[in-house]
Amino acid sequence: MEKKGHKKSLILYNWCAKYNQRKEQALRAKTVEQEYLDFSRKSTVKVVQEYRRKYEAISGLLEANPKILNLAHEDFSNGLSESEGGRKGYTSEQILRALIVMFIEGDSYRDVVVRIENSEFSQRFVKLGIKPMMDYSFLCKAYGVLSEETWKAMNEALGVYARKEEKITEEKVRVDSTVYETNIHYPTDSSLLWDSFRTLSRLMKEASEEMKAAGLTHRFHVKKVKRLAQFISRNSDKKDKSAQRKIKSVYGELIDRVNWIAEVGRTAGIILTEGSLKATAVAAELKHYVPIVEKITAQAESRVFRGEMVSSDKKVYSLFEEHTELLKRG
Numbered sequence: 287m288e289k290k291g292h293k294k295s296l297i298l299y300n301w302c303a304k305y306n307q308r309k310e311q312a313l314r315a316k317t318v319e320q321e322y323l324d325f326s327r328k329s330t331v332k333v334v335q336e337y338r339r340k341y342e343a344i345s346g347l348l349e350a351n352p353k354i355l356n357l358a359h360e361d362f363s364n365g366l367s368e369s370e371g372g373r374k375g376y377t378s379e380q381i382l383r384a385l386i387v388m389f390i391e392g393d394s395y396r397d398v399v400v401r402i403e404n405s406e407f408s409q410r411f412v413k414l415g416i417k418p419m420m421d422y423s424f425l426c427k428a429y430g431v432l433s434e435e436t437w438k439a440m441n442e443a444l445g446v447y448a449r450k451e452e453k454i455t456e457e458k459v460r461v462d463s464t465v466y467e468t469n470i471h472y473p474t475d476s477s478l479l480w481d482s483f484r485t486l487s488r489l490m491k492e493a494s495e496e497m498k499a500a501g502l503t504h505r506f507h508v509k510k511v512k513r514l515a516q517f518i519s520r521n522s523d524k525k526d527k528s529a530q531r532k533i534k535s536v537y538g539e540l541i542d543r544v545n546w547i548a549e550v551g552r553t554a555g556i557i558l559t560e561g562s563l564k565a566t567a568v569a570a571e572l573k574h575y576v577p578i579v580e581k582i583t584a585q586a587e588s589r590v591f592r593g594e595m596v597s598s599d600k601k602v603y604s605l606f607e608e609h610t611e612l613l614k615r616g
């Protein structure tokens with residue numbers, strides 16, 4: 287019995303040893319120690335030289351901060367499949383540098399693959415050597431395995447290095463922000479007022495039964511309010527005084543209508559909170575929109591009737607994208 291048990295233990299040990307050996311061989315290499323000769327053609331064009339110096343500086347930062355590669359290597363080793371990566375596959379450094387090129391150039395995964403594959407300089411930066419560029423789908427998977435914690439740790443490591451090298455000081459803080467264009471129509475006062483009225487009326491119509499039960503039996507006259515907004519937009523270019531007086535009068539009526547429906551919406555938002563699931567959802571949206579509508583009517587009154595210009599940082603540019611800000615280039 288002892289011999290059989292010993293034989294089984296020995297077989298299990300050998301199997302585990304072979305498994306660990308195969309697993310070790312399949313681990314992704316972090317970097318390639320051997321550098322390839324640079325056969326890329328030197329350029330005499332100033333803009334090309336500046337472009338290459340930028341990437342050479344980035345390469346120097348990566349080499350001076352090995353912690354950045356170590357962090358990425360840990361995620362790549364744990365998250366990417368062994369079949370895509372083994373020792374004969376792409377190193378973690380090559381993957382990280384390819385992603386850096388993608389971010390700097392603002393390319394898609396497909397475009398950065400084409401860029402690197404067709405540029406000897408980019409291939410040298412990525413340290414591909416004689417190896418072809420990786421597929422875009424693999425690059426997409428590689429980016430997906432980098433965790434939020436890893437990106438944060440990379441940023442902290444780079445910040446520590448910059449402070450150590452006196453590239454930045456604690457007296458000044460640089461903040462990078464991302465800005466994108468919101469999908470809104472041109473924000474005239476009349477269009478914003480019309481958006482406000484039609485949105486609040488639509489929401490309250492969805493809970494009409496609950497509102498009737500609560501005694502709120504209002505008629506909204508949506509078509510009439512729409513005609514008011516259309517009159518302003520169609521005649522706003524007229525310069526004669528009589529037309530301007532008429533536009534101002536219509537503005538007053540339109541603002542009064544919006545103020546009225548905002549007050550009704552505020553009341554309905556309180557009453558519908560205790561109703562059905564649908565009524566509760568409508569109440570939540572009313573509570574969200576009514577304060578924005580009140581800002582829209584206030585800025586319209588200031589401009590049209592008092593001739594006051596609302597500062598860009600306080601103005602509402604959209605009822606639906608209320609976070610929209612006016613950013614002037616330069």
